[in-house]
Amino acid sequence: MKKFNIRKVLDGLKEQASSSASSGQSGTQENNLMQETLQSENFQLCKTVRHGFPYQPSSMAHDPVQKILAIGTQSGALRLFGRPGVECYCQHESGAAVISLQFLINEGALVSALADDSVHLWNLRQKRPAILHSLKFNRERITFVHLPFQSKWLYIGTEKGNIHIVNVESFTLSGYVIMWNKAIELSSKAHPGPVVHISDNPMDEGKLIIGYESGIVVLWDLKSKKADYRYTYDEAIHSVAWHHEGKQFICSHSDGTLTIWNIKGQGKPFQTITPHGKQPKDGKKPEPCKPILKVEYKTTRLGDPFMILSGGLSYDTVGRRPCLTVMHGKSTAVLEMDYPIVDFLTLCETPYPNDFQEPYAVVVLLEKDLVVIDLAQNGYPIFENPYPLTIHESPVTCCEYYADCPVDLIPALYSVGSRQKRQGYSKKQLCLKVGASDSFMKFEPKNQDSLVKVKSQSPYMSFIGPL
Secondary structure (H helix, E strand, O other): OOOHHHHHHHHHHHHHHHHHHHHHOHHHHHHHHHHHOOOOOHHHOOOOOOOOOOEEEEEEEEEOOEEEEEEEEEOOOOEEEEOOEEEEEOOOOOOOEEEEEEEEEOOOOOEEEEEEEEEEEOOOOOOOEEEEEEEEEEOOOOOOOOOOOOOOOOEEEOOOOEEHHHHHHHEEEEEEEEEEHOOOOOOOOOOOOOEEEEEEEEEEEEEEEEEEEEEEEEEEEEOOEEEEEEEEOOOOOEEEEEEEOOOEEEEEEEEOOOOEEEEEOOOOEEEEEHHHHEEEOOOOOOOOOOOOOEEEEEEOOOOOOOOEEEEEOEEEEOOOHHHHHHEEOOOOEEEEHHHHHHEEEEEEEOOOOOOOOOOOEEEEEEEOOOOEOOOOOOOOEEEOOOOOOOOOOOOOOOOOOOOOOOOOOOHHHHHHHHHHHHOOOOOOOOEEOOOOOOOOEEOOOOOOOOOEEEEEEOOHHHHHHOO
16 A cells, blocks of 8 residues: 655645646636545554543552552553653553553552453563463453562452462462362351452461452461451441551441451451441431442551541432542541542552551542542642543544644643642642653562662663653
8 A cells, every 4th residue: 555644745735726726727626636636545544642531441550659550441441640741551452341450569560450351461661561471261250359569479359259379470370279168167158259359468468358249258377278267247348458557457338337347356346337327316227328339448657547438428318429538537528529439549658558558649530530639638639630631521523633833832732721720729739750761669678668779671661751
């Protein structure tokens, strides 16, 4: 096929049109000239740029060391965001929905799990991200994925209630499998449901918390290959979160309650909270609320911990917009969102789960927007979004091409609105970043208080843009 330069075509077209006008040729002759000069084989459509909010987002992950945000979509796309104007697009060939993303924190790698029950390891150290390894599950559906910080073992929970373990370095399945009938009470014959949560104890990576949809939670000892404790609640579980000391964990349930458990007191919850339930005066149970889909429990060194949750509103709040609830000490703030919440992540000062997290912001992924909430200021204002994510909500119906634009037009478009600070936003500036092109920051596991700068052999995240 003949290649044709579109700029030369347009320039030639203008010269022909000008020549025709000056010589007094008719409009019909001019149209004939255009048809003879421009043929369909002279053009080829191709994608040159992607702009705007990711369509139908489905999952999110954050690297707290390199400050990179990853968003997966229902069409198998990946968007990576660094500092403003720094981003990258990737695509899974299968086009299946991305159900989970896990960064290998500070390692320049990302694990993605898809709805077609495949798991992929992405290399982010090269100029363009690429898949290094893939695994496909044929007999079990993937429901949850967990990768502990600085661990080489990836835990994959399934719909059948089993947990498979993958070696991240070789990306091969381990022979170690936690079967559901070994994890629950031997006397119980009922299936506990799909695995909805997996996480390791912040103080002991050899102890796993396994949450099943039916309401059963198991503390599993990896070394002895048996359950240390089992915890049972009457309502289905949606998420689990640890206290950083590893002595307590919190569960969110389908009736709008939060239960706090001591790991050595498996009989009943240490405390039960219904954040949005009306408290009856006669001492009865609060009225059930909508499910709390996710809860995160983050501690601070000098103040009360934060409990952040999505969902859980009372059923009588008809027509109310989706909300994120921030509970801090005796205060409870309900933050309304413009669109349904897909996921949220709490940004913390440290990646170590066994230290005070010191949360400073919450990233909320909505169906059509990305919101970042400042936890350090009163009223929890949102950060002014530095990323050009949203153009419009309606589909594109018209596109226009302009030639001979001034060279300063694009910089002017980038600077629109940046000189005037809008009111009601956080006073701080949100800025994710990426590592330097010839080095990256790495934590030494023996010393949690120091950062060591380590030289890398290839440019790290240089594909995203200049730093």
